[in-house]
Amino acid sequence: MSSEVRGARRGIKGHPKTGPSIGDVARLAGVSSQTVSRVSTGSEPVKAETRERVLDAMRQLGYAPNHAARALRQGNFRSIGLIAHQVIRTGESKTIEAVIEAARREGYSVSLVDVESPSSSDVSEAVQHLSHQAIDGLIIIRAETATPAALALPPTMPVAVSDSRFIGHHPAVGADQVGGSRAAVQHLLDLGHATVHHIAGPGGSGPADLRATAWKQTLVNAGREVPEPFDGDWSAETGYKIGNEIAKRDDVTAVFAANDEMAAGLIHALHEAGRRVPDDVSVVGFDDIDLAAHLWPPLTTVRQEFHQIGHDLVEVIMRQLGGREQLTGYHGTVAAPLIVRQSTAAPRKRRRTRR
Amino acid sequence: MSSEVRGARRGIKGHPKTGPSIGDVARLAGVSSQTVSRVSTGSEPVKAETRERVLDAMRQLGYAPNHAARALRQGNFRSIGLIAHQVIRTGESKTIEAVIEAARREGYSVSLVDVESPSSSDVSEAVQHLSHQAIDGLIIIRAETATPAALALPPTMPVAVSDSRFIGHHPAVGADQVGGSRAAVQHLLDLGHATVHHIAGPGGSGPADLRATAWKQTLVNAGREVPEPFDGDWSAETGYKIGNEIAKRDDVTAVFAANDEMAAGLIHALHEAGRRVPDDVSVVGFDDIDLAAHLWPPLTTVRQEFHQIGHDLVEVIMRQLGGREQLTGYHGTVAAPLIVRQSTAAPRKRRRTRR
DNA sequence: CGGGGAGATGTTTACGTAAACAGAATGAGT
DNA sequence: ACTCATTCTGTTTACGTAAACATCTCCCCG
Numbered sequence: 001m002s003s004e005v006r007g008a009r010r011g012i013k014g015h016p017k018t019g020p021s022i023g024d025v026a027r028l029a030g031v032s033s034q035t036v037s038r039v040s041t042g043s044e045p046v047k048a049e050t051r052e053r054v055l056d057a058m059r060q061l062g063y064a065p066n067h068a069a070r071a072l073r074q075g076n077f078r079s080i081g082l083i084a085h086q087v088i089r090t091g092e093s094k095t096i097e098a099v100i101e102a103a104r105r106e107g108y109s110v111s112l113v114d115v116e117s118p119s120s121s122d123v124s125e126a127v128q129h130l131s132h133q134a135i136d137g138l139i140i141i142r143a144e145t146a147t148p149a150a151l152a153l154p155p156t157m158p159v160a161v162s163d164s165r166f167i168g169h170h171p172a173v174g175a176d177q178v179g180g181s182r183a184a185v186q187h188l189l190d191l192g193h194a195t196v197h198h199i200a201g202p203g204g205s206g207p208a209d210l211r212a213t214a215w216k217q218t219l220v221n222a223g224r225e226v227p228e229p230f231d232g233d234w235s236a237e238t239g240y241k242i243g244n245e246i247a248k249r250d251d252v253t254a255v256f257a258a259n260d261e262m263a264a265g266l267i268h269a270l271h272e273a274g275r276r277v278p279d280d281v282s283v284v285g286f287d288d289i290d291l292a293a294h295l296w297p298p299l300t301t302v303r304q305e306f307h308q309i310g311h312d313l314v315e316v317i318m319r320q321l322g323g324r325e326q327l328t329g330y331h332g333t334v335a336a337p338l339i340v341r342q343s344t345a346a347p348r349k350r351r352r353t354r355r
Numbered sequence: 356m357s358s359e360v361r362g363a364r365r366g367i368k369g370h371p372k373t374g375p376s377i378g379d380v381a382r383l384a385g386v387s388s389q390t391v392s393r394v395s396t397g398s399e400p401v402k403a404e405t406r407e408r409v410l411d412a413m414r415q416l417g418y419a420p421n422h423a424a425r426a427l428r429q430g431n432f433r434s435i436g437l438i439a440h441q442v443i444r445t446g447e448s449k450t451i452e453a454v455i456e457a458a459r460r461e462g463y464s465v466s467l468v469d470v471e472s473p474s475s476s477d478v479s480e481a482v483q484h485l486s487h488q489a490i491d492g493l494i495i496i497r498a499e500t501a502t503p504a505a506l507a508l509p510p511t512m513p514v515a516v517s518d519s520r521f522i523g524h525h526p527a528v529g530a531d532q533v534g535g536s537r538a539a540v541q542h543l544l545d546l547g548h549a550t551v552h553h554i555a556g557p558g559g560s561g562p563a564d565l566r567a568t569a570w571k572q573t574l575v576n577a578g579r580e581v582p583e584p585f586d587g588d589w590s591a592e593t594g595y596k597i598g599n600e601i602a603k604r605d606d607v608t609a610v611f612a613a614n615d616e617m618a619a620g621l622i623h624a625l626h627e628a629g630r631r632v633p634d635d636v637s638v639v640g641f642d643d644i645d646l647a648a649h650l651w652p653p654l655t656t657v658r659q660e661f662h663q664i665g666h667d668l669v670e671v672i673m674r675q676l677g678g679r680e681q682l683t684g685y686h687g688t689v690a691a692p693l694i695v696r697q698s699t700a701a702p703r704k705r706r707r708t709r710r
Numbered sequence: 711c712g713g714g715g716a717g718a719t720g721t722t723t724a725c726g727t728a729a730a731c732a733g734a735a736t737g738a739g740t
Numbered sequence: 741a742c743t744c745a746t747t748c749t750g751t752t753t754a755c756g757t758a759a760a761c762a763t764c765t766c767c768c769c770g
Contacts, residue, residue, distance in 0.1 A: 019511065021756055032720045037758055047718060067489040068426035069756035072725050077423065077489070079466070093448045100467055111434070111464050114455045134422040134432070134489055156374070236649040261646065268649040291616065294591040294623040296651045376726055387750045392728055402748065424726035427755050 020061040029057035040065055071134060080317060081111045081135035085142040090260075090289040091306055092141055095162065098310025099139060106318055111135055137317040140166070142206070158320035160313045165206045171320070171330035173312040177207055180302035180336030181214035184256050184284045187300070187338055189222055192346045193254035193282065198229040199242055199266065201258040208234075211258045211286060232262045239265025246281070247273030253281055253347040260285035260292050260301055267295065267343065278345035288339055298341035305334045375416040384412035395420055426489060435672060436466045436490035440497040445644040446614075446661055447496055450517065453665025454494060461673055466490055492672040495521070497560070513675035515668045520561045526675070526685035528667040532562055535657035535691030536569035539611050539639045542655070542693055544577055547701045548609035548637065553584040554597055554621065556613040563589075566613045566641060587617045594620025601636070602628030608636060608702040615640035615647050615656055622650065622698065633700035643694055653696035660689045 022040070026033040031054060038044045039054040046054070057063070071077045080103050084092045100110045111134075137158040159170040166172055188196045198215045201208025212229060219226045230245070232238040239262030246252050247270050257263035263285030267277050275281055277297055285292060288303035312332050319325045377395070381388040386409060393399045394409040401409070412418070426432045435458050439447045455465045466489070492513040514525040521527055543551045553570045556563025567584060574581045585600070587593040594617030601607050602625055612618035618640030622632050630636055632652055640647060643658035667687050674680045 022758095023756080033756090034721080034758075035719060038719085041758080043758085044719095045717070050718080066427070066756050068423050068432065069725090070758080071423035071489065072421070072427050072727090072755090073757045073759080075725080079489070090445075096467075104468065109466050109468065112451075112455055112467050113459065113464065114452055134426065134434070236646055240649060261649075264646055264649045268651060268653070271651045291591055291619055291646055294595060294616075294619045296623060296626045298623070377728095378726080388726090389728075389751080390749060393749085396728080398728085399749095400747070405748085421726050424755090425728080427725090427757090428727045428729080430755080 019066070020063045021066065022063075024061055025054065025057045025063050028061060029054045076136045077134040078107055079109050079111055079135050080314070081113065081138045083113050083138070083140045085114070091287050091304060094306035095141055095310040095313070098307040099314055100310075102311045102314035106314065108136075108314075137321060139313050139317060140170075141313075158317050160316040160320075162309055162313060163206045164210060167331045168329060171316045171327040171332075173309055173316060173332040173334070174207075175304040175309060175334050175336040177210040177336065178214040180286065180304075180338065181211045181256070182218045183336075183338040184286070184300075184302050185215050185218040186222075187340065188254040188256065188282055188284060188344060189218075189224065191254075191282065191344060194347075195219060195224045195227060196254045196256050197227050197246070197252050199232045199239060199255060199257040199262050200229045202233045203231070208258055215256055232258065234259055234261060236261040236265035236268075238262060240269045242266060243269025244273070246270070247275050254284075254344075255281060256284045256286075258286055260287045260289045260299060263299055263301070263343075264291075264295055267297075267299075278343050279348055282344040282347070284338075284344060292339075293341065295343075297343045300341045300344040301339055302336050303339050304336055308334050374421070375418045376421065377418075379416055380409065380412045380418050383416060384409045431491045432489040433462055434464050434466055434490050435669070436468065436493045438468050438493070438495045446642050446659060449661035450496055450665040450668070453662040454669055455665075457666045457669035461669065463491070463669075492676060494668050494672060495525075496668075497562070513672050515671040515675075517664055517668060518561045519565055522686045523684060526671045526682040526687075528664055528671060528687040528689065529562075530659040530664060530689050530691040532565040532691065533569040535641065535659075535693065536566045536611070537573045538691075538693040539641070539655075539657050540570050540573040541577075542695065543609040543611065543637055543639060543699060544573075544579065546609075546637065546699060549702075550574060550579045550582060551609045551611050552582050552601070552607050554587045554594060554610060554612040554617050555584045557588045558586070563613055570611055587613065589614055589616060591616040591620035591623075593617060595624045597621060598624025599628070601625070602630050609639075609699075610636060611639045611641075613641055615642045615644045615654060618654055618656070618698075619646075619650055622652075622654075633698050634703055637699040637702070639693075639699060647694075648696065650698075652698045655696045655699040656694055657691050658694050659691055663689050 022033045022036045026036045029036065029050075031050060035046060035050065036054050036058075038046050039051050040058075067077075080099075082096065082099060084096060096110075096112070103110050135157075137160070140159065140161045140163060142163055161170045161172045162174045164172065164174055164177065185196050196215065196219060198212060200212045203209070215229075216226050230242045232242060239257060242262070243266035246255065246266065255263075255266060257266055263283050267283055270277055270281055270283075277283055283299065285299050285301035286304070288301045292299040292301050312334065316327060316330065316332070320327055377388045377391045381391045384391065384405075386405060390401060390405065391409050391413075393401050394406050395413075435454075437451065437454060439451060451465075451467070458465050490512075492515070495514065495516045495518060497518055516525045516527045517529045519527065519529050519532065540551050551570065551574060553567060555567045558564070570584070571581050585597045587597060594612060597617070598621035601610065601621065610618075610621060612621055618638050622638055625632055625636055625638075632638055638654065640654050640656035641659070643656045647654040647656050667689065671682060671685065671687070675682055
């Protein structure tokens, strides 16, 4: 082989080209590759002068450590997989942001997979896809229709979930959906409304079911009539359509929407129909998205501490990674406080006799 | 060494434990590891019977290919890095969703990094962090204050950017900010407003600057007075605060807000002050977030085709990856149409004599 | 002034995979 | 039957890194 020629040995075999390696740096700096490795990782002491020489060589060659080789050697990727159903929903978005932030603080990056349609097979596929990726742990936000059994992931893979239906199967972190929903409904009852109607999220969704059940239970506990809930799909659009129906009825004085978007759509429809909020109809949402405070009227809603949840999810992963902790049964709950604004008020007129 | 004992050789050296390897599968199936590799990749034909045997062994051992080893061998990661400033902003959120979707279609996953504060060093740090990660390409959405020079990433790294200030330095894809802004302002002028006020995004932000400049230019071209713009930071909160100021003045009849959130905050403040929208003040936003159509009144705004942008960004990366295409000067523009809703109308009374 | 230890550096090896090459088995055509 | 092509499978090797182990160099202290 030629002696001084460096960098010329690229492509002699069928291998795809790669950047300068630790060996190239070593040769240029006149040290062993192990010393370069030591400088690069900072794991062991290197004489200041030597380190400088190595760093110079690195800069000169534009060296960056090969992450694949590192991962192979060390057996981990410093990366967490994240599965979410609809990144766009503000809730997910905030949680994701928190996950990314918390992960970065731990020196981990986040690999994101979105599940287009919330069918069980899609989620399984996403998990398959992701568990074959370079990840050390998996966070699932809203698995929607997927069941724990269908997931079939490597038994050693640390998992954290914010979907309540996975409690008992995987460690979970989630908002206190039930408490928040109960507070919302009770707030409306306390204002003097005879009963509270509900715009539900899509059936099969964990949070949607929890909120609907809590709504119903609160009414039952208070001895109130439980009206037929309206079926929504989380979108403002459904909220608007359902709102058009509600606007025609004068027996509806209070509505608990399963999220803020649907609440916004509802209010839009009510405004259009000339029904006043909250004078004619009180509305409560769920999530407390950023815009909730700036809707008209400002929306009374249940706040989800998405940031906290995201942070906790990462912590759950980290605990499993580090000290082999078994957290299968773990379930962290984050409070979901009711934020009272101006979309709720006492009903103008009591109407005991409906229809 | 013992003969039949498999799986027992874990941990004999200082290596961290890993799952079953291709060799373990090969031993169990009674074939060579290369054949297992062939089954695993599907790259070359394997006799059906042999394949079955291998697949059985894989299932039995719970084998999953080691991504790090693959990446090391093949020189790529099938992964794209993504840097965004605030995941939460609906715009980014939608673009990210599209990027993830498009990347997945190409068999790539997406590694996400959020930049907390939009300072130049933060972005550089994020790039450093990410370019040392396992990625084959880098997409930057809103680098905010970072300059192209400060990025200093590996020269071979394919990059795609949706920030206009990077045009000429890196291939870019972005909405037609100027055209959209011009249409918004012109729409208000055409309705008969003497001039149009502007709530700007944070200084130093590319899109914010573009929108402000286009706003000013349109007014100048029409021979109208250019009022001092209001300084916002994208948040609904600033929109609200600025709105409180605007509500006190009766010379403001039309406002072009640099995004929908600020427009929502503005409208909130106007409502509170008893100023009617659009009767007293017309408002136009930018982005067309999902809620824009359901604000009250439904918001006239400039739509950004975030989904298209995200998709195009991935395409730009792919073209650079595949056929060594040089796209440095590339700049794809996506139309940004004005969506007229009900937050804009002709001014009630012409006031030619201002002040 | 010599022995001992600490600090700094070098050498060897393995991580799991897939490309390149090589060899074996099968079948088709004459 | 015999060659030759085709299909399938096995062997060797390298990817870039870092742990484990082996030296080698100094300096301190008796």
